[in-house]
Amino acid sequence: MKDRLHDELVHLLQEGLVTSLLQPIVHLETQQVFGYESLSRGPSDSPLHAAPVLFELAEKYALSDELEALCLKVAAKNWASHALDCHLFVNISPSMLLPSRFSSVQLRELMRRHDLEPQQIVIEISERFPALQLQELKNAIAWLKAEGFSIAIDDLGTGYSGLKLWSDLQPDFVKIDRHFIRDIHEDLVKLEFVRSLVELSDRLGCRLIAEGVENQAELTVVADLGIELIQGFLVGRPKPYPTADLSCLPDRQQVVQKTTGRLARDLCEYVEPVTPDTTLREAWECLQRNLHIFSLPVVQDGRPLGLLHKWRVLELYGSQYGRALFERRAVINFIGRDSLVVDQRSTLDEISQRLIEEDFHYLKQHFIVVDEGIYVGLGTTRRLLKQITQERIEKARYANPLTQLPGNVPINNELDKRLKRVLPFVFIYIDINDFKPLNDILGYQAGDLVITRLAELLLVHFNYKGDFVGHVGGDDFVVMTEREDVDDVCRALQRRFMEMVRSVYPSTVQEQGYMLAQDRDGQPKQFPLSSIAIALIKIESPNEYTSELIADYAADAKKASKIAIDHFYSRLLI
CATH class of the missing domain: 3.30.70.270 (Reverse transcriptase/Diguanylate cyclase domain)
Known part of the structure; x- marks a missing residue:
């Protein structure tokens, strides 16, 4: 059996019977494919099909160099055939980068033959394999970076060197092993471990990639932790061609067109403002004369300071001796300074989004409309929602x-x-x-x-x-x-x-x-x-x-x- 596997491995190397599969790496914020990792497989009808068996056998028979060289050639050829403009992640064992085995001439020739740019390529170095000659490895990494390649540490947390390799090589990317992502929503220890990696990567200026994201719960935790790059079956399995499923991403844009009609200036009504030193009594009289007005803008030198709400005056006057105590005081003492101020060119979608985000406790009745900071008028939330609803109905109709x-x-x-x-x-x-x-x-x-x-x-x-x-x-x-x-x-x-x-x-x-x-x-x-x-x-x-x-x-x-x-x-x- 051993001889047969050896012979099959030799035949595989001689005939180049390796297939390069591509698994997507997705950027959560842009909701686009950031890159693909090239994963090598043996023939589908062979006991050497699975990558672990293939590479372990090559190491056993001292054929690792030949196998890795073949995998790189196949990966480069496959990638070039798709003409993509994102990143290609390729795996290389640390020993392959040591002076006795690393050839910069052959790498340049491979890149030239397939018209590849170093800026597209990310070299993944697995932490599973010890880097015994660290200084030589650092020299090779420095050369690769100078040429324009990026460096990633793969399988962080599963091997020999861990954080030491991170510190010594100063990679551009660190891939968190799937062990720490699996069921992270149910495991507090994993959660805190990954959280510490996020904090460390922020300080070191390194980007994290969460491997093995396989369900929505894991994705939610990873996104909440601030990890922007993910890889796993949830967004795409390894395939011979580049593809990804982005339907699972959080806040994914739905195929519903935003409002494109009216702006803030179309919804605002000019309400005569009062000055900061206007007395509460004068302001109340103004509100009484205009029963459809429920807030007064307080403006100084054309710039709004806030709103005096009718309910606030009623609250003051309703207290014991309230009218006598407060009616001679200036309105500046009673205005709401958290008023929403929007530019007159703001769209209805932008205004509604800000209204929702500004306060979790209540929905503001009014918003102040300005033109380059100068008061223009007041808008009402009721009118805004009515207009948005009308536009949605009109759009749905056509x-x-x-x-x-x-x-x-x-x-x-x-x-x-x-x-x-x-x-x-x-x-x-x-x-x-x-x-x-x-x-x-x-x-x-x-x-x-x-x-x-x-x-x-x-x-x-x-x-x-x-x-x-x-x-x-x-x-x-x-x-x-x-x-x-x-x-x-x-x-x-x-x-x-x-x-x-x-x-x-x-x-x-x-x-x-x-x-x-x-x-x-x-x-x-x-x-x-x-x-x-x-x-x-x-x-x-x-x-x-x-x-x-x-x-x-x-x-x-x-x-x-x-x-x-x-x-x-x-x-x-x-």
Whole structure:
């Protein structure tokens, strides 16, 4: 048996029969894939398939160097084939970095052959293996860092050196072993251990990665501890292609468009303010004359100091001798200084979010609206909620039933509104290429999944104030934005879509890179995997164009983008 395993290992090395799988590492705050760890496996029908068996056997027969070199070559080739712009994490044992075994020339050649950049690569050094020649290892790490590589310590807490290796190597990342993450929500000792690592990493300027996150409870604790990077079956199992499941992430954006209509200035009403030295009696008389007013703004030199609430005056007057004691005193002594102040250009969503976050005990009835700090008027929470509700109802009425994004009526309204303004903006048309064969062969369920995932990606990438995302219908979407980095955002969107859509296809289709289906004439044809075409219309003078003209330009740009090699077309309208 031993000889047979040895022979099988030698055959594996000679024929290069190692597969590189990719497991995602996800950033919780950005809710995007930060990178992938390359994990090596032997042939699926071999007793050497599992990584522990494969590497233990290689070490037993003194073939570790050959196996690690092969794994690096396969990982580099696999990574290059996907053309991703995130990080690649690769495992290297400390002994491989010692002078007698480490070759900077071979590493540079490997990077050059596959057109890889060191800034993308994170070298993982496992704590499971002792680093007996520490100074030589530190020299190799220093060279790697100088070249642009990042360093990670893997499996922290399971091996020989632990915190000493952390201190000596000063890594960019430290991966907490899955032992300490498993059931962390039920184990106080694990919780406190990981909490201490978080505090230490903050002081040392190192980023932590929680390994082995497998359920929502573990994810919640990890997120609450402030760990931003996670890896585990919950967000993705190792696969031959890059894919991740981000649906489990906390506070994940839902496919519901934010309000895009009125601003704070549209909801505020001018209420004559009083000065700080106005007496309480004078203020009360003002409130009595205007029964619909329940708070008075107190303003000095145009800048609001706070609000005098009607209930506060009634409270003072209701006490024994209250009127006699307080009515001659200045209102500045009785104002609420925790009043919510918002700029007149704030959106309704921003105001409602601040109202919720400002105080846990009660919901403020009013908010003060300012223009560059100068008092403009008062808004009421009741009117705000009423307006938001009306907008939600209106949007639901015209929303696309699949994605719940605004449909054609709100899209046209938004376009007309922007064309009447003097501020430049960008009109973007997005269309899925080769969607019909995907829909026909894989079924409508797969097609709907791709459409909804694209809607999610659009909301993630275009989430700045004033961004508008709409669903024209089918696989066509529209975005309107004022962002200056829109070209970069669109190219990032294309990359993320390609990464996402691969996971929808069967593995055989992924490997061959195309799908065999009938074209519109009923003839068999090889269709590439779906991508997206993006047409950008940059409008510098909105008041000189009509919505019909923009629609014509967008249609032309859409055709041009489909012809372009990278499915990207941009046009500037002066």
